[in-house]
Amino acid sequence: MTHTITSIREALRAKRFSAVEVTREALDFAERENPKTNAYLMLCPERALAAAAEVDRRLAAGEEAGALAGVPIAVKDVILTKGVRTTCASKMLENYIPPYDATAVERIEAAGGVIIGKTNCDEFAMGSSNENSYFGPVRNPAALDRVPGGSSGGSAAVVAQGTAVVSLGSDTGGSIRQPASFCGVVGVTPTYGRVSRYGLVAFASSLDHIGPFARNVKDSATLLGVMAGHDPMDSTSAAASVPDYAAHLDQNDVRGMKIGLPVEYMKHATGETADRIYEAIDKLRAMGCDVRDVSLPNTDYAIATYYVICTAEASSNLARYDGVRYGYRSADPGDADSNKLFAMYRNTRGESFGAEVKRRIMLGTYVLSHGYYDAYYLKAQKIRALIARDFTNAFQSVDALVAPVSPFPAFRLGEKVNDPVSMYLSDIYTITGSLAGIPCMSVPCGTDSGLPVGLQILCNHFEEQKMFRLAHAFETS
Amino acid sequence: MRLTEKDVRYVAALANLNLTDAEIGHMLQDLDGILAQMDALAGIDTQGVEPMAQVLFSSEGDADGTATLRADVERAPLNNELAVQNAPVSGGGYFKVPRVIER
Numbered sequence: 001m002t003h004t005i006t007s008i009r010e011a012l013r014a015k016r017f018s019a020v021e022v023t024r025e026a027l028d029f030a031e032r033e034n035p036k037t038n039a040y041l042m043l044c045p046e047r048a049l050a051a052a053a054e055v056d057r058r059l060a061a062g063e064e065a066g067a068l069a070g071v072p073i074a075v076k077d078v079i080l081t082k083g084v085r086t087t088c089a090s091k092m093l094e095n096y097i098p099p100y101d102a103t104a105v106e107r108i109e110a111a112g113g114v115i116i117g118k119t120n121c122d123e124f125a126m127g128s129s130n131e132n133s134y135f136g137p138v139r140n141p142a143a144l145d146r147v148p149g150g151s152s153g154g155s156a157a158v159v160a161q162g163t164a165v166v167s168l169g170s171d172t173g174g175s176i177r178q179p180a181s182f183c184g185v186v187g188v189t190p191t192y193g194r195v196s197r198y199g200l201v202a203f204a205s206s207l208d209h210i211g212p213f214a215r216n217v218k219d220s221a222t223l224l225g226v227m228a229g230h231d232p233m234d235s236t237s238a239a240a241s242v243p244d245y246a247a248h249l250d251q252n253d254v255r256g257m258k259i260g261l262p263v264e265y266m267k268h269a270t271g272e273t274a275d276r277i278y279e280a281i282d283k284l285r286a287m288g289c290d291v292r293d294v295s296l297p298n299t300d301y302a303i304a305t306y307y308v309i310c311t312a313e314a315s316s317n318l319a320r321y322d323g324v325r326y327g328y329r330s331a332d333p334g335d336a337d338s339n340k341l342f343a344m345y346r347n348t349r350g351e352s353f354g355a356e357v358k359r360r361i362m363l364g365t366y367v368l369s370h371g372y373y374d375a376y377y378l379k380a381q382k383i384r385a386l387i388a389r390d391f392t393n394a395f396q397s398v399d400a401l402v403a404p405v406s407p408f409p410a411f412r413l414g415e416k417v418n419d420p421v422s423m424y425l426s427d428i429y430t431i432t433g434s435l436a437g438i439p440c441m442s443v444p445c446g447t448d449s450g451l452p453v454g455l456q457i458l459c460n461h462f463e464e465q466k467m468f469r470l471a472h473a474f475e476t477s
Numbered sequence: 478m479r480l481t482e483k484d485v486r487y488v489a490a491l492a493n494l495n496l497t498d499a500e501i502g503h504m505l506q507d508l509d510g511i512l513a514q515m516d517a518l519a520g521i522d523t524q525g526v527e528p529m530a531q532v533l534f535s536s537e538g539d540a541d542g543t544a545t546l547r548a549d550v551e552r553a554p555l556n557n558e559l560a561v562q563n564a565p566v567s568g569g570g571y572f573k574v575p576r577v578i579e580r
Binding site: 095096097099100192193206232236298301303304305307308315319322323324325326327328329333339340341342343344345346347349350351353355358359361362363365366367369375376378379380381382383384385386388420421424436437 | 484485488489491492493494495496497500503504507508510511512514515517518519521523526527528529530531532548555559560561562563564565566572574575576577
């Protein structure tokens, strides 16, 4: 499907097709194409067709059908959908049926959006390649022997493949921007707290975000606008009002906009990926932007800082999976002399978490354990403050920053799977923005070795509108 | 090596995570490699820096616009049926666990 949110809106208005018809088309196409990529874990035709029928009813009655009327949308399988299985791509939650909807999902359906299925991802959103899924890896639609990136690999792939018009992902350290870059689509991580995390299965609570994937900047802005805004169900949700992100994108002018290029990022950038970024900068200059070097001096400490904080939070959040209230329970009763309840906890967790999830639980437990808390966790939180301060300082002199998303394009399946350190290092450019909680996005800017490359745009807290203006101008010029 | 096999078994016990002997071996290698990267943090001067636990509550972030408390208004919880529907073992509206106290 090559539809956009705008093209579906116009077609529905002109009665060229109904919401039910476009939904059926999307479901059929997704079912046919999915074996190539394994991007969907599940389609939910019943829920989708009911939502589409409601859109058609509203249209026939002359009611407002909503900003996403009839748009087929895929949702990462770490976001809860009431009555529709939500697995987090884990054996632990293989049969979990949520009793409620995430706020983002509720808002999408209230705006006429049609959720057609749940997408594959790294288990509990932990990974950079989508190879950590219990249900098998996702293949990149741009090159089927390559990874789609991660952790939201399925959500990026369905949009690239055209089996959904837009999709939802989650981002903790780059899990939206990196797969968007690898698959050649637009991916947005909003300001921390801009979109409610209610119903997003927790990985690292101080870093988790929900955000959109789309094939163009305007669609990503529309989808973010529907989801954004205060939610009493999430105590970290921001109260600031939500501007109309998609409005006036076509009449914007970015002449005179001041753009910073972090020197610490570019010193590591090599090859064709770096060439594409420098070409993007030339293009921004030609558009009238004022591009200058800026310094983010604490960048080199970001990866270590991030992996201390995210694993600490993950080990705490994943303690809830104990085989009692939901999820898998081991049938192994343990040794005759062991405490039966603790044996059940240990066997349940040992049998149903994958290798990367176990690794992060272990690291997080270690850095939080007695005698190491101050040296690792508290220290990392202080360095996180320094990294955030780097951005605050930079945004005093520039409107936006541009950078690569990833040091390299999509790698081959299996290429990095046995080297966790190298896998973690690939997150270098996305982690800093996540730690600072600022809005950032990936917008396609060409290819490296024939594979998609994304340009990252970062702005200050709550300046999504400025970020979308720049991204849209870049995309259309 | 920063860690020993004994450390790995101790941490696994803290995390209530049963690991096979093979997994303990891999974990020792992996954690050691990752902790070597993390040790770089020790040398950074953070004198007088407040730890940043939350994005919008840091001393430098803008605290405006982030609500910390919702109105203290009663609202319906999940009903009992929904609350136990995903439990691996339940009965009589309760979660069932292995016997904890032996008589």
